Amino acid sequence: MTKTALVLGASGAFGGQVALALEVAGWTVKRFRRGGDMAAAAMGARVIVNGLNPPNYHDWAGQIPAITAKVIAAGRASGATILVPGNVYPFGVEPAPWGPDTPHRPVSRKGRIRAEMEAAYRKAAETGEPRCILLRGGDFLLPKAPQLLMNRMLLSKVAKNRITTLGDPDAQHAYAYLPDMARAAVGLIERGDALPAYADIPFAGHAFSVNDLASLVARLTGRKMQVARYPVWLFTLLAPFWELAREFREMLYLNSHPHWLDPAPLRHWLPDHKDTPLDQVIAAHLAARGVQGKAMSTQTG
Numbered sequence: 001m002t003k004t005a006l007v008l009g010a011s012g013a014f015g016g017q018v019a020l021a022l023e024v025a026g027w028t029v030k031r032f033r034r035g036g037d038m039a040a041a042a043m044g045a046r047v048i049v050n051g052l053n054p055p056n057y058h059d060w061a062g063q064i065p066a067i068t069a070k071v072i073a074a075g076r077a078s079g080a081t082i083l084v085p086g087n088v089y090p091f092g093v094e095p096a097p098w099g100p101d102t103p104h105r106p107v108s109r110k111g112r113i114r115a116e117m118e119a120a121y122r123k124a125a126e127t128g129e130p131r132c133i134l135l136r137g138g139d140f141l142l143p144k145a146p147q148l149l150m151n152r153m154l155l156s157k158v159a160k161n162r163i164t165t166l167g168d169p170d171a172q173h174a175y176a177y178l179p180d181m182a183r184a185a186v187g188l189i190e191r192g193d194a195l196p197a198y199a200d201i202p203f204a205g206h207a208f209s210v211n212d213l214a215s216l217v218a219r220l221t222g223r224k225m226q227v228a229r230y231p232v233w234l235f236t237l238l239a240p241f242w243e244l245a246r247e248f249r250e251m252l253y254l255n256s257h258p259h260w261l262d263p264a265p266l267r268h269w270l271p272d273h274k275d276t277p278l279d280q281v282i283a284a285h286l287a288a289r290g291v292q293g294k295a296m297s298t299q300t301g
Helices: 014-024 038-042 060-078 111-126 149-154 178-196 210-221 232-236 243-248 264-269 278-288 294-299
Strands: 004-008 030-033 047-052 082-088 132-136 139-141 162-165 171-176 199-204 206-208 226-229
Touching: 004 014, 004 038, 014 030, 014 047, 014 178, 038 060, 038 162, 038 278, 047 060, 047 162, 060 082, 082 111, 111 132, 111 199, 132 178, 139 149, 139 178, 139 278, 149 162, 162 210, 171 178, 178 264, 206 210, 206 278, 210 226, 210 278, 232 243
Parallel strands: 004 030, 004 047, 047 082, 082 132, 132 199, 139 171, 162 226
Antiparallel strands: 171 206
């Protein structure tokens, strides 16, 4: 089978970055168009990258099981391996580090939905086909993706010398810089059948607290940063009228529960993988917001 990949959700943050990384690695990438025949589009592909995700958490209970069933059916019909991004929601408030052996004990509705999704992929892979790589990351990082937590909340007031926190500013929080995660995804895809039929692999990426972020931004810009608490009570006030407020409120615990992912499984499969230094990642985010400082040119140049 040729090096051909079908990417679902290629206009999104994860799907778009994996599509680019595949092309850099010499793959032919087919970008799936919504409304098309997924099984037909997957014919001839070695891998299906599932980057589909309902925006703003809309109707996860209905849409995610439907997407999962279609992706599994397309993989079964074509013989393609599925690569799907996992998140940290199924772990609830289990102690870190989180890895393949951490029990799924979700404390949120979205965590239960994601745990059920993962169980469906696991069952399909372990009872025949399609094979599945679940690459699990924390909150995504990408400088020009305004919908992501870092851009929407944490750095939203950085031009005014404020870093926003939604919980405990000392709690470690897992993040995945998407260009790095995408390179890891390609590396795992290219391991092929060396991986188990269902490969649950954490992408450790970076873990840091809001206070760590404030210190780093201060060093990069030469400006003192104040950590300001977001009025999270607004989510409760707006929840009856605004779907996104309800969904944000449910996940607030992740901003106070210390968590990070186990780097050992990815290191086993991809020992040469290197992540972009955090200084460079955050400098790129600041530059995207037009924030400069005395140490920025060396980080972004």
